Amino acid sequence: xKKFNFTLAYDIEKEAKWLTDLSAKGFHFxxxxxxxxxxxxxxxxxxxxxxxxxxxSDEYFELYQEAGWEHIQTEIGQYHYFxxxxxxxxxxxxxxxxxxxxxxxxxxxxxxxxxxxxxxVSQIGILLTWNGNLLSTSVAIFAGAVILLYIYLFIKLLxxxxxxxxxx
Amino acid sequence: MQALSESTYLVLLALxxxxxxxxxxxxxxxxxxxxxxxxxxxxxxxxxxNLQKQKLIELVAAEKESRQKKIYKLTTEGQAVVELExxxxxxxxxxxxxxLRGAEDDEEI
Numbered sequence: 581x582k583k584f585n586f587t588l589a590y591d592i593e594k595e596a597k598w599l600t601d602l603s604a605k606g607f608h609f610x611x612x613x614x615x616x617x618x619x620x621x622x623x624x625x626x627x628x629x630x631x632x633x634x635x636x637s638d639e640y641f642e643l644y645q646e647a648g649w650e651h652i653q654t655e656i657g658q659y660h661y662f663x664x665x666x667x668x669x670x671x672x673x674x675x676x677x678x679x680x681x682x683x684x685x686x687x688x689x690x691x692x693x694x695x696x697x698x699x700x701v702s703q704i705g706i707l708l709t710w711n712g713n714l715l716s717t718s719v720a721i722f723a724g725a726v727i728l729l730y731i732y733l734f735i736k737l738l739x740x741x742x743x744x745x746x747x748x
Numbered sequence: 749m750q751a752l753s754e755s756t757y758l759v760l761l762a763l764x765x766x767x768x769x770x771x772x773x774x775x776x777x778x779x780x781x782x783x784x785x786x787x788x789x790x791x792x793x794x795x796x797x798n799l800q801k802q803k804l805i806e807l808v809a810a811e812k813e814s815r816q817k818k819i820y821k822l823t824t825e826g827q828a829v830v831e832l833e834x835x836x837x838x839x840x841x842x843x844x845x846x847x848l849r850g851a852e853d854d855e856e857i
Contacts, residue, residue: 639817643789643792644789644790646770647774674788675790675791676755677754680755683794
């Protein structure tokens with residue numbers, strides 16, 4: 581089975597819940613590519629899915645594996661998909677305190693803020709060579725839309741951070 | 749000194765007797781809390797990173813370059829921090845005991 585889904589950074593917990601719910605129905609996520617999630621069917625299994633965001637190392641993957649989390653895939657070097665058999669892992673998740681979940685959203689914020697700054701800097705050329713023709717206007721509109729999307733992302737990420745801050 | 753988070757304190761505490769690798773720390777805390785406190789890997793990884801930055805723990809020298817598991821130990825400063833925090837907890841416990849078990853004779857306050 582293959583399903584399309586579009587998830588923005590701040591929604592990775594929702595995504596994990598979606599994958600966990602599907603797994604409970606017998607469809608287990610095993611691969612992600614270009615917005616498509618691939619599932620294999622096995623009604624006798626049920627997994628808990630979790631996604632982490634951070635700079636990983638060999639030690640990192642080893643630690644998660646020892647703690648019972650099977651690494652499925654890594655996207656853009658920062659998003660790591662894990663799963664664990666529901667019967668073995670029980671109530672455990674990849675984070676056991678709100679402060680560390682807040683830390684994850686903070687890492688996301690910094691990561692996207694750097695990309696955002698690079699994008700903004702790369703667009704300065706348009707302003708400097710501005711001549712009001714159709715091309716520069718449409719590029720500016722596109723850049724504006726991207727900037728708005730990033731601002732939306734930052735607001736959402738800050739909101740997630742605040743949500744977990746309250747639980748500390 | 750700012751109070752440590754519970755996880756941070758537990759990690760430092762787990763390393764007081766002997767150096768351990770990451771999962772060893774989780775197991776030790778789990779064992780001593782009768783299975784009640786199970787540190788999640790993501791939380792532990794973050795704590796280990798922070799403690800290394802603050803120089804409260806360090807890798808055991810021989811392991812630095814090898815491909816074996818990384819083993820962590822407390823630095824002298826780390827030892828001092830655990831001791832301070834332990835004293836703080838003890839003091840809080842004493843105060844708690846006195847208030848909870850003490851007779852209600854606070855009229856002069």
